[in-house]
Amino acid sequence: MKLVLWILCLLGTFLYGGSCLKVQYNRDQVLRIIPQTAKHAEHLQELTNRWLLDLWQPNIPEGINAGREVHVRIPSSHVNEMKDTLLQYDIPYSVLIDDVQQMIDMNNVYNKKMKAVSLETYDYTQYHPMDEIYDWMDQIKEKHQDLVTKLYLGSTYERRSIYYFRIGWPSEKKKKVIFIDCGIHAREWVSVAFCQWFVKELLSTHQTDAILAKVLKEVDFYIVPVFNIDGYIYTWTTERLWRKNRAPFNNGTCYGVDLNRNFDVQWCTIGASRNCSTNTFCGPSPASELETKALAGLIESIKPSIVFYLTMHSYGKMILLPYGYKDDVSKDHELMMKVATKANEKMKEKHNNEYAVGASASVIGYYDSGSSGDWATDIGITFSYTFELRDNGTYGFQLPPDQIKPTCEETTTAVMSMVEYVHDNYLENSAMAVTAVWINMFISVICLHYTVNH
Structure with a gap:
């Protein structure tokens, strides 16, 4: 037997x-x-x-x-x-x-015989193990060399390489940045699926989408498809519901730091644990983890260029604004609410799914500290949002593959609404710039009329 x-x-x-x-x-x-x-x-x-x-x-x-x-x-x-x-x-x-x-x-049935061997056969409606995602990244880089650069972010505790994409047309001018990371929490597989889906959408629609075509000339998308790689692999090989990274503590008696409690913003003051056996262990010090340190270093280096920082999670169907560690809201809260509400409206049009929108502590009903979203706001990034994707608890972290497509479609709609905001307000050809030109022309005409008649 x-x-x-x-x-x-x-x-x-x-x-x-x-x-x-x-x-x-x-x-x-x-x-x-x-x-x-x-x-x-x-x-x-x-x-x-x-x-x-x-x-x-x-x-x-x-x-x-x-x-x-x-x-x-x-x-x-x-x-x-x-x-x-x-x-x-x-x-x-x-x-x-x-x-x-x-x-x-x-x-989560996965058949190795169906392993994707090319971009043409890559199935974006299935979850993929890390080796396939690495291969996918290489193929994306090779096929779209004119638009995509694959860059090294850093290393994990188990010495795996974290990569990210920079997607945008080369330019001699300094470009704006929209930053997206997925997979901070290992078991939140739909977050990882979204980043792959969104890359596909950018590369397949930029030639037919006039707004996106313009945006890619002046904006670079920085996308980290899988941030917590050690943890993600562990959910495939050993423990599906693992959340943290895989760094050992207490002589190997417990493992892992909650990477979204490890950023240097009110670190471990509230809503996090100093017990390494818990899911919300904040680590031995702020940004103690190689992963956190690498992401924070990259964001700090391009901070003046970042317009939006988006971090993707599951579950709960929420678009969260800062702050998580206090009741106060960010100085740009009203503007952020306006942009997020518009994104939520667009999302609802797609599959009639409405997300809760608001400051994190208010929406989720409790406090937490050390999150990347709050940290991004505190270092000066205006638009910082945490997305909690599907579902509402029916499946929890085991969202069925048949919900990957609708989840990614509605989330892409929300993100593209934010991209439109960047197009309309931050680019050289934006509506604000056009308005300024017309105002200048109007003033010039008045001045010329005054000069001629006097």
Whole structure:
């Protein structure tokens, strides 16, 4: 019997890119819990801390508040005890996901025989392992040499190279920048899928989209398809719901830093943990991680040119503005809200999906510090948004492949709305520039008339 299981395991590894050592979530459940009182919330916080539960929404125990939904994965060993406790305290709950492993198996089947070998066969409606994404990046660079430059961002803890694309027409003039990163959190696969989709859209539509054609002459898109590469690979080989990077701590007794709690903005003051066993471990110091340091260094070096900084995550369907660590909003909040609201309206037109828009702490209902979005604002970037893509919790981080296309389509619509804003307000041929020309001409005519008649 053991021999049969071993053969089946090897077969699964060959066909589906799996591993015999994968963490299994058999009969784990995700519960939707709504604490009714502060006492309920306090009790749930205590249970979460004691059992080190995997919070999906909110992602920190301190974010559990009365009246707000909690999505939490309960290990099979604790499911009955958890349900009994909720009934004892009269806390309402329902089952979002009945068996986490079944959902993973159903949504993440990958067949190595279908591996993409060229851009023509690359399937943007499927999730791809890192080796395919590396190959895809090389092929994009080779096919679109006139428009695309592949650049080295830095190295991960496990010595893997992080690359990004610079997409735009070469120019002797200093260009504006729209910066997008995906995959800060390893398990948020749809974020990684979006970056690939968006690159495809830029390269396939720029010849027919007049606005994009103009934008690419004066704007470069900097796109990091996978930021947390070590963590992303780990979700494919070992633990699908891994969130952090893979740096070891406490002599290898625990691993990983939440890279979106590691930026040097109110680092680890609120909504982050100093316990390396938790999902929100902020690291030993600000920007301690190679990945964070590399991204921050690049952004700092081109900061004056960056108009938009967009970081892609899942899930929750939100467009978040700064700040996450306080109730105050950024100095450009009203302008940012105007741009984000327009993007959300365009997004809704695509698939009738409406995202929540607003300052992070207000929308998500709790505080967090050390995020890249807040950091980008505090170093002077005007437009800094955190996108939380689909879904609302039905699938959590296991968004089915058949939702990749609509998710990417609606998000692309939102981002292109922001690109239009750049076109209309920041480019030499923008509406503002045209208006200025007409005003100058009008003044010149008046001056000439005055001179002739006097």
